[in-house]
Amino acid sequence: MEPHKIVSQEEWLAAHRAHLAEEKALTHARDALSRKRRELPWVKVDKTYTFDTAQGRKTLSDLFDGRSQLIVYHFMMGPDWAEGCPGCSFLSDHVDGALVHLAQRDVAYVAVSRAPLEKIDAFKKRMGWKFRWVSSLGSDFNYDYFVSFTPEQRAKGKLFYNFTTIDSEMDELPGMSVFYKDETGDIFHTYSSYGRGGEPMIGTYTWLDLTPKGRDETHGMMDWMRHHDRYDEQPEHHSVDGGCH
Numbered sequence: 321m322e323p324h325k326i327v328s329q330e331e332w333l334a335a336h337r338a339h340l341a342e343e344k345a346l347t348h349a350r351d352a353l354s355r356k357r358r359e360l361p362w363v364k365v366d367k368t369y370t371f372d373t374a375q376g377r378k379t380l381s382d383l384f385d386g387r388s389q390l391i392v393y394h395f396m397m398g399p400d401w402a403e404g405c406p407g408c409s410f411l412s413d414h415v416d417g418a419l420v421h422l423a424q425r426d427v428a429y430v431a432v433s434r435a436p437l438e439k440i441d442a443f444k445k446r447m448g449w450k451f452r453w454v455s456s457l458g459s460d461f462n463y464d465y466f467v468s469f470t471p472e473q474r475a476k477g478k479l480f481y482n483f484t485t486i487d488s489e490m491d492e493l494p495g496m497s498v499f500y501k502d503e504t505g506d507i508f509h510t511y512s513s514y515g516r517g518g519e520p521m522i523g524t525y526t527w528l529d530l531t532p533k534g535r536d537e538t539h540g541m542m543d544w545m546r547h548h549d550r551y552d553e554q555p556e557h558h559s560v561d562g563g564c565h
Contacts, residue, residue: 321533324532360511362500362508362509362510363509364506364507364508365380365499365507365509367460367464371383371432371454371456371459371461372437372454372455372457373452373454373455374437374441378454380461380499380507381501381505381507383428383430383454384499384501385428386428387426387427387428388502389425389426389427389498389499389501390429390430390498390501391422391427391428391429391430391497392430392431392432392465392496392498393411393415393429393431393432393494393496393518394431394432394462394465394493394494394495394497395412395431395453395494396408396467396492396493396494397434397439397440397443398434398435398468398492399435399436399457401435401492403446403547405494406545406546406547407541407545408494409447409547410522410524410541410545411494411518411521412431412447412449413447413524414522414523415429415431415449415451416449416450430451430452430454431452431453431454432453432454432461432462433453433456433462433492434455434456434462434468434492440453440454440455441453446549447548462492465497465512466480466495466514467481467492467494468493469492469493474488474491475489479493481493481514482514482515483514494514494518495512495514495517495518496512496514496517496518497511497512498510498511498512
């Protein structure tokens with residue numbers, strides 16, 4: 321760590337008062353952006369999607385679990401993957417504590433992957449998670465929401481992701497999608513976020529951002545982060561466009 325500027329208590333207070341003004345401005349800007357997000361147009365979901373769950377085959381409507389709002393986390397775990405994406409796992413380590421609070425605000429949460437349910441369940445058990453996690457294997461769901469890609473798409477090296485075309489040959493990428501179900505049962509896609517859009521849900525980063533060393537990353541989370549049961553091992557190497565964050 322580089323040597324840092326040391327000042328008097330008075331100078332410290334003056335610098336922190338000025339910084340607090342910027343932090344408050346950011347908070348107000350975030351509140352305004354959130355209002356704009358809620359005002360975005362919706363699109364009706366006309367296709368019927370089904371998923372393999374621990375309770376049998378379920379539709380997208382079933383996943384609302386009696387609530388009107390549904391958050392779907394597109395967890396990177398393809399059909400032939402041995403385990404889930406480390407970056408998606410990092411985010412998912414922060415989910416369980418929020419579930420009871422989300423439920424009180426009419427919000428259901430579910431993770432969705434194309435891996436078969438037995439692989440999902442085994443990895444979920446290993447990680448000790450409680451949130452619902454279902455399989456979209458055999459469904460168009462992941463493809464329609466631009467987080468899974470066909471061999472033909474990958475062969476071109478150009479994928480439509482995060483509302484634009486990117487250079488990548490990945491088979492899976494992360495994201496979140498939000499849905500609303502009205503009183504008649506109609507479902508609407510209200511919002512999706514990809515890439516670093518899920519970062520605000522990672523509380524560990526919020527804590528690290530308060531510290532002198534910060535995130536201490538050169539190329540991103542894959543510099544140091546790994547599955548929480550593997551911190552005694554050397555980190556694996558992942559490509560920067562691996563999409564695990």
